[in-house]
Amino acid sequence: MMDFNYSNPTKIFFGKNKLKVLPEQIKRYGSKVLLVYGGGSIKRNGIYDNIVKLLKDNSIDFWELSGVEPNPRITTVRKGIDICRKNNIELVLAVGGGSTIDCSKVVAAGFYYEKDPWNIVKAPYRIKKVLPVASVLTIAATGSEMDTFAVITNMDTNEKLGTGHPDMAPVFSILDPTYTFTVPKNQTAAGTADIMSHTFEDYFSKPDSAFLQNKISEAILKTCINYGKKALDKPDDYEARANLMWASSLAIDGLASYGKDANWCVHPMEHELSAFYDITHGVGLAILTPVWMKYILDESTVDKFVEYGINVWEIDASKDKYDIANMAIDKTREFFNLLGIPSKLTEVGIGEDRLEIMAQGAVRYGKIGGIRKLDKDDVLNIYKAAL
């Protein structure tokens, strides 16, 4: 196990009707709020009205930043910062999923940064101070509700990059699983794939001696496998939604990664796809994951895939190790298909023409990957195999 520092300051309010704590929690930080949300689903399902009523009833002033994109854009971040500065905002309240929360985090950090906020996406060390951020979560996916990271897209430069700062962790997050009952099937599927991909990135990293972390990864993966399809089949299955929601938070708060050299690779590979084609993040991850697994399977990695196959997919341990590994990878792909996610990049409109430049982008900071390092040629091979 490697050395690590761990802290998880976000206060979580989990369960039915937890929204009622919102005014009291906001008032710990002030009474001027920027309310950030996406395409308007929160208006259709009533969450918006409930929040507005709570804010008004408790004399909390609020301004709105709406229309945050599924891959949130730096242009929207800039708009949010302007509103915050003009109105002396004291807390940024994200109501939505990872896109909305990520956008809110960078608005909050950009508030204190005098130059263009794209600079703090490209170079997180420039972040010195952050407005308090809070969230009301409406989809189980990114884990942004309980972590310190954000991913922002710049469509002008075709860059989708991650940034982060300890103070970007939400001060509180309200997780009401019933809010995810109205999440459409395709987004539920993509969210589940996203949770699993976060976990794969840590699980397939070194060292193996982080045994407890590996077991926690397996716990999260088994939860996704057990409940992903149930949530699709019965959107108001509370237990399925609750388990997926809490899995989304725990998959990325450090429990699975701290103590490991968690060097992610499928995420940077997917970020290129989203940056150039604006596809759904979770779909890109689900397409790339089994292809990446097959690509890195060799004598140096097979034991890890055997561990994965036996412990997560309950494959008979007496089989040949490569059989177990290949069965585990096939089961991974089949599970994503079962959720209705396509298997090929061509199915989401991605062809051969920009693979080269995307492969270059994925390794812009150097080789990527945990148990097997990938260079530009590797990434290109994986993209091609995924077409």
Added chain:
Amino acid sequence: MMDFNYSNPTKIFFGKNKLKVLPEQIKRYGSKVLLVYGGGSIKRNGIYDNIVKLLKDNSIDFWELSGVEPNPRITTVRKGIDICRKNNIELVLAVGGGSTIDCSKVVAAGFYYEKDPWNIVKAPYRIKKVLPVASVLTIAATGSEMDTFAVITNMDTNEKLGTGHPDMAPVFSILDPTYTFTVPKNQTAAGTADIMSHTFEDYFSKPDSAFLQNKISEAILKTCINYGKKALDKPDDYEARANLMWASSLAIDGLASYGKDANWCVHPMEHELSAFYDITHGVGLAILTPVWMKYILDESTVDKFVEYGINVWEIDASKDKYDIANMAIDKTREFFNLLGIPSKLTEVGIGEDRLEIMAQGAVRYGKIGGIRKLDKDDVLNIYKAAL
């Protein structure tokens, strides 16, 4: 899954040579420290000297409360409060295991409570304010380094009771697994049993729909089973010590219990044994656990034991369900025996004479237990079966 609130504010510094952060972290809270420790092992293994040097080199004044008992006593808490008040202590630094940390927590809470501190043990709601507490952990066991609870013994009244407050969570804890290399075999064994017992209390609670929490419990149990004996056989096995240490923290910080109706029973039963006989907590837990499991095994609980047997002990799922359940319980007892822990209360000097009064004490607040509620007669039966 039940509703819950979660927050984990303790900053963890995990790994080799993390002690160096101590002065900087202390200075966030002040420069007058109460240094709390137990029987002097930290003087023999050099940790005391290292800490004193760091404090002196950084102009941090400190006073000492030493001799904290394995079952920390209210008399020692009173001494600590006196020192804090006389010297305007700003942070209570526990260097040791659960006993030392628990004592420090109640000293810190008692500092702001004008009457006798036993009152805040008996009635935690009386705690309004707490001095900052921090810890340097030297044994993997109680998880007190990352939770909000403390257990204190009053030998005058033969009571061992738990108390707690959100602000009793350490503000930071330093977890260096090498500090546990010198922990004797019997204490390593008792600590491992304690970690497992915390997990059992949550795992064998309702509802089953807290699937993720159950899987995390299994992750912790498998970690203890994988590394407990290794740490006994090779006391300086870093990976064994590191995994056990992190398991001790995660077993009790809420990950396994929040979302469940975690109504503990083996702990209250054991606290009576310690209160009357001053035995090692983990040993009492390990003796009672398999007896309690056999006692509650019936048609209403067998499925949970089957889940335990298959997922934790990897017992063949095709066997008869009672065979699986009984094998799982036997394996639990055998594991504790493998660690050198006795199986019977008589082996630690406990006979029949005070069982009645202890059974009464164990249920002083009402029936105890998760998947099966226990009344006084049940507890008495379990004590008798454990003789």
